[in-house]
Amino acid sequence: MKLTTVGFWGAFPRANEATSCYLVQDEDTRIVLDCGSGALSRLQNYVQLNELDAVFISHTHADHIADIYCLEYAMLVQRQLGNRKTPLDVYIYTDELRTLPFTFPEALNIQQLHVTDRIQVGSLSVTFSENVHDIPCCSMKVTNRTGQTLVYSGDTGYTDTLIQFAKGVDVLLIECSLYMKQQGLIKGHLASNEVGKIAQQANVKHVVLTHFPHYGHLNRLREEVRLFYKKKITYAKEGLTITL
Ligand SMILES: [Zn+2]
């Protein structure tokens, strides 16, 4: 199984970069976790959009969903050109699915996620866990046929639920929105020390930090995570690829 981090900023993208978007590939299966601002342009550096099998959206904040509406147009054009026979499956965790401004059901097959779901896409199985955030938001676990596991946190405040959900996984891709001194300042997001505690208690093999703040020295985030978690820590960046 291969993870590629495509977009990694919180809130808004820096020039020529993107907010949350992660490509996961295994055998001939390709799925995307979140499709934030700037993601659709950057994603095409790593996969043909027409090759995607499914998209999972953790919640409907713009930095996680914005480019899904352009992906809808991309799939519409592919249908019109005869390059695609079916709409692309898109799973969204929200309680307001009907209010989202999708227009073309022939382009995207929009489906509501529930945390109790287990969704099989080709060789990949995806399960979910409820987060602490100001709107419904879930974390996601991707497992392949040979048992490799990846958990993506989405956006969340500190929660034991995530620790249980991520127990022993190969890679924990986790939001690190705040510096340690900011802990508790913005509800529904993790400070670096909380990331370290979650990773340590879940005993994960490798932590990938993402969803970065637009201020301060990002190097400090890793140092603060390191105070609590002693195994491998990596920064997400565009095009970072990790083979599990
Ligand atoms: Zn976010």
Ligand SMILES: [Zn+2]
């Ligand atoms: Zn959010």
